[in-house]
Amino acid sequence: MKNLSDRQLEVMNILWEQKGPMIASQILDADCELNINTVQCVLKGLIKKEYIEVASIVYSGTVLARSYQAVISKEEYLQNLYSECAGLSGSENALVALIKQEKDIKVLDELEKTISEVKERLKGRKL
Amino acid sequence: MVSIGSVLICILGSVLLVFYLQYVLCMKNGIFLRGIKFVFIGIIAILIRMLIPINFSFTVNVLIKRILPDLALLIYKPLGGIEVFHIVLLIWGMGTIWKICKYIRQNYKFHRLLKQYQSAGQREDTYVQGILKKMGLEQISVVTLPIKISPSITGLFKPVLILPNQKYSDIDLNYIIKHEAEHYKNHDLWLKTIIQITECVYWWNPFIYLLKKKFYLAMELSNDMVVIQNTDDFEKMEYAECLVRVSRMNLDEKIRGNEIPFFSEKHDLAVRIKGITNVVERKRRASLQSLAFNLTTVILITFVCYVFALEPYRESEKVEQETITISEDNGYFVKSNKGYDLYVDEKYLTTLQNIEETLKDLAVYSEGETIKK
Numbered sequence: 001m002k003n004l005s006d007r008q009l010e011v012m013n014i015l016w017e018q019k020g021p022m023i024a025s026q027i028l029d030a031d032c033e034l035n036i037n038t039v040q041c042v043l044k045g046l047i048k049k050e051y052i053e054v055a056s057i058v059y060s061g062t063v064l065a066r067s068y069q070a071v072i073s074k075e076e077y078l079q080n081l082y083s084e085c086a087g088l089s090g091s092e093n094a095l096v097a098l099i100k101q102e103k104d105i106k107v108l109d110e111l112e113k114t115i116s117e118v119k120e121r122l123k124g125r126k127l
Numbered sequence: 128m129v130s131i132g133s134v135l136i137c138i139l140g141s142v143l144l145v146f147y148l149q150y151v152l153c154m155k156n157g158i159f160l161r162g163i164k165f166v167f168i169g170i171i172a173i174l175i176r177m178l179i180p181i182n183f184s185f186t187v188n189v190l191i192k193r194i195l196p197d198l199a200l201l202i203y204k205p206l207g208g209i210e211v212f213h214i215v216l217l218i219w220g221m222g223t224i225w226k227i228c229k230y231i232r233q234n235y236k237f238h239r240l241l242k243q244y245q246s247a248g249q250r251e252d253t254y255v256q257g258i259l260k261k262m263g264l265e266q267i268s269v270v271t272l273p274i275k276i277s278p279s280i281t282g283l284f285k286p287v288l289i290l291p292n293q294k295y296s297d298i299d300l301n302y303i304i305k306h307e308a309e310h311y312k313n314h315d316l317w318l319k320t321i322i323q324i325t326e327c328v329y330w331w332n333p334f335i336y337l338l339k340k341k342f343y344l345a346m347e348l349s350n351d352m353v354v355i356q357n358t359d360d361f362e363k364m365e366y367a368e369c370l371v372r373v374s375r376m377n378l379d380e381k382i383r384g385n386e387i388p389f390f391s392e393k394h395d396l397a398v399r400i401k402g403i404t405n406v407v408e409r410k411r412r413a414s415l416q417s418l419a420f421n422l423t424t425v426i427l428i429t430f431v432c433y434v435f436a437l438e439p440y441r442e443s444e445k446v447e448q449e450t451i452t453i454s455e456d457n458g459y460f461v462k463s464n465k466g467y468d469l470y471v472d473e474k475y476l477t478t479l480q481n482i483e484e485t486l487k488d489l490a491v492y493s494e495g496e497t498i499k500k
Contacts, residue, residue, distance in 0.1 A: 003236075074273075082272065095237070095279050095280070095316075096280050096319060097277040098307065098370070099374050100347075101378075104394070105375075108396075111371050115367050121408070
């Protein structure tokens with residue numbers, strides 16, 4: 001997943017909050033500090049990075065405009081960014097996690113079984 | 128200065144540490160119950176040595192006669208006016224700078240991400256902060272992220288406890304906080320940073336990646352033992368269940384793995400659970416012999432890394448100045464009335480009656496014959 005610049009992240013945050021397609025002028029109106037030209041430029045960049053897609057062509061007053069929607073959810077972006085920063089995809093961070101994620105459910109089932117067996121033996125020992 | 132010998136001893140240090148940690152993690156070693164901190168101090172001393180791959184004034188050179196002399200000939204060979212060794216050092220340096228810049232950038236991005244989610248009055252965060260306050264760790268702030276991740280702690284100077292927005296029971300939350308708080312109290316983040324920097328420097332050494340994996344697992348095992356000390360056996364198993372529960376909560380989909388040994392090191396969590404069950408079932412004991420063995424091993428590896436360097440064998444400078452090396456590249460004979468005139472570097476050296484066995488590869492010319500260069 002490609003990195004987002006601060007401006008791109010700002011536009012993405014607006015699209016994620018809206019949860020529906022928006023045209024450039026609507027993005028600008030939604031509390032964006034950028035100007036319309038920058039928004040257009042950012043949207044082009046986001047399409048190239050495949051973070052957004054053109055949802056449809058709609059009327060904006062008397063002119064036609066593209067509406068854009070997010071292709072990747074905020075959670076997915078955050079998950080990927082976190083994985084990239086914290087080490088799940090190879091690069092590491094100065095972070096210590098409680099567990100290294102176990103991906104094999106069979107192992108987790110076996111571990112639970114082992115723990116139950118030990119607890120049974122403990123109960124037996126106590127009696 | 129950096130030499131083949133100092134670099135080789137650092138590589139050897141990483142290899143020895145990998146084997147040592149492998150032993151410690153596999154055996155029913157009581158070191159995690161007592162004395163592991165001293166072992167970690169030794170390992171950090173070795174890592175610091177690796178970060179300074181130079182010969183010290185007290186370094187003792189161990190001269191190796193096989194392979195290394197040929198390697199030295201190759202490494203110190205000039206290539207377009209520059210020694211191959213200097214080219215290798217340049218590539219090494221550039222790789223290190225790139226890795227360190229990438230590491231710093233990742234850290235910066237990560238902490239920028241965390242700032243966006245700094246806690247604001249969520250139930251768990253208030254509860255968590257209350258527990259931290261009781262433990263005297265108010266300086267640790269809490270961040271809850273809306274994704275499936277393992278609880279973690281980060282921040283060398285401003286510690287941050289990171290939690291996923293999962294519904295943990297109070298018991299689980301207590302164990303999670305206790306575990307992460309112990310990491311902070313034991314300065315494990317600093318240990319992790321040192322090994323990460325060592326990995327950046329030795330990016331070309333495959334053993335450093337193995338060493339990092341094993342060291343992290345050893346650190347977690349050690350932390351587990353600290354969390355469960357002064358608890359009864361049932362509480363120990365409750366903690367083990369907590370680890371499994373937290374892992375299960377983060378599982379996105381059901382993945383059926385291939386048949387591999389259950390307590391294989393491929394599964395860090397399995398190794399940790401085994402460590403806890405070994406303590407409960409008294410299979411792991413903190414004996415003095417175990418402590419002595421581990422400390423001795425680490426001290427020995429530290430000593431070897433600091434004191435010795437593996438250098439290629441070569442004659443001393445005095446010997447090199449007072450002797451000459453004769454080979455077919457620089458020497459030849461000219462047959463004369465008196466015998467065989469020996470020439471080295473086109474200068475007459477001496478006359479021999481017979482050609483010795485060691486010089487029989489030299490070319491023999493007749494008087495007046497053109498010498499082939």
